[in-house]
Amino acid sequence: MPAALTRAVSPAIGCGELTHLSRVEIDYARACAQHAAYERALADLGCEIVGLPAEPDLPDSVFVEDVALVLDDIAVILRPGAASRQAETPSVAKVLADYRELALIGAPGTLDGGDILRAGTSVYVGCSERSNHIGIGQLASVLVPFGLRVIPVSVSGCLHLKSAVARVSPDTLLLNRQWVDPAQFRGMRVLDVDPGEPHAANALLLGETVIYPASHPRTRERLDTRGIAVQTVDVSELEKAEGAVTCCSIIFETAVRAR
Ligand code: CIR
Numbered sequence: 056m057p058a059a060l061t062r063a064v065s066p067a068i069g070c071g072e073l074t075h076l077s078r079v080e081i082d083y084a085r086a087c088a089q090h091a092a093y094e095r096a097l098a099d100l101g102c103e104i105v106g107l108p109a110e111p112d113l114p115d116s117v118f119v120e121d122v123a124l125v126l127d128d129i130a131v132i133l134r135p136g137a138a139s140r141q142a143e144t145p146s147v148a149k150v151l152a153d154y155r156e157l158a159l160i161g162a163p164g165t166l167d168g169g170d171i172l173r174a175g176t177s178v179y180v181g182c183s184e185r186s187n188h189i190g191i192g193q194l195a196s197v198l199v200p201f202g203l204r205v206i207p208v209s210v211s212g213c214l215h216l217k218s219a220v221a222r223v224s225p226d227t228l229l230l231n232r233q234w235v236d237p238a239q240f241r242g243m244r245v246l247d248v249d250p251g252e253p254h255a256a257n258a259l260l261l262g263e264t265v266i267y268p269a270s271h272p273r274t275r276e277r278l279d280t281r282g283i284a285v286q287t288v289d290v291s292e293l294e295k296a297e298g299a300v301t302c303c304s305i306i307f308e309t310a311v312r313a314r
Contacts, residue, residue: 057261059102060125060150060305063109064090064117064293071114071296072137074184074214079295086292090117093266093288093303100261100286103309107146116143117293118302120168121185123147124194125307128201130155131194136165136185147305154309158197164190169215169302172208174222174243179208181216181235210235213253217301221258223265223283229274231256246281249273257299259306266300 065071069081094104110116115137122144124131130151132144148157160166170181171194178198180191188207195205210216212234219234227244230237231253237245248255248271255271264284267275270291278285290300 056309057102057306058105058154058309059094059097060105060107060119060123060147060307061090061094061097061303062107062116062119062147063087065109065114066111067114068117068296069114072139073297075212076295076297081292081295086296089288089290089292090303093290093300096266096286096288097261097304097306100264100266102261102304102306105150107150110143110146113140113143115140115296115298118169118296118298119143119147119305120302122168123151123305124168124171125151125155125305126173126198126201126203127308127311128155129158129197130307131158131160131197133166133168134160134162134164134190135167136183136187136190154307155311160190160193163187164193166190166194167215168305169217170210172216172220172222173203174226174228174240176203178203178205179216179240180205181208181210181219183210183215185215206239208235208239214297217257218254218299220256221301222260223258223278223281224260224263227281227283229256229258229278246277249277254294254299257301259300259304261306268294268300270294 255274
């Protein structure tokens with residue numbers, strides 16, 4: 056059974072990091088309701104929710120994706136590129152230690168989970184403002200023994216690689232080519248976001264269904280046309296904090312236990 060590690064929205068979410076967005080007020084109660092509906096969508100698709108309590112002093116801590124990468128063989132505790140987010144890792148590491156052996160990205164390496172996109176044995180990692188070459192090199196060393204190949208990818212104009220591209224089927228990427236060059240992903244089919252919806256690439260593939268933000272209806276139509284099953288969630292308050300659907304969970308198989 057898959058698990059989804061999530062963390063409740065911090066009451067300080069309005070003070071989080073912003074890189075490409077201007078600050079607008081976030082309705083905390085609405086953000087919590089949207090997060091709860093997101094968790095329900097994960098549960099409806101078969102995930103056991105492993106929920107962490109809110110962290111009042113860590114504004115961005117709902118975006119758990121950025122602090123760990125969990126694979127069948129190992130969990131890698133990342134080192135977020137924003138200093139304000141580095142204290143998010145210990146509580147996530149403590150939970151994941153029940154399920155996997157842990158590896159760590161160490162200083163001066165930085166790596167945000169939002170920059171990591173797995174497709175089979177390829178692990179694409181965005182060279183972004185948050186993830187540096189040292190962190191990417193450390194990840195490559197950790198993953199080689201498990202038969203996984205890290206492929207650094209150029210990305211610009213957005214926060215993370217997965218702001219620009221995400222998987223919507225085993226071999227299809229939803230992608231904004233203004234921010235990432237599709238030629239970097241060999242052997243994958245590409246579905247372009249609607250040009251009027253630049254933030255529409257972030258999608259969470261769970262089994263054969265894509266959890267997808269309600270804010271990108273024209274791109275959603277493109278998914279429908281391709282025959283991709285979509286479960287829409289409203290994450291408008293979390294989008295004001297520069298988050299979307301991949302960043303609010305870490306999905307992993309629980310059947311694989313630490314050896
Ligand atoms: C940040 O800038 O770190 C947060 N405000 C948003 C992080 C979103 N993370 C993600 O999409 N993986």
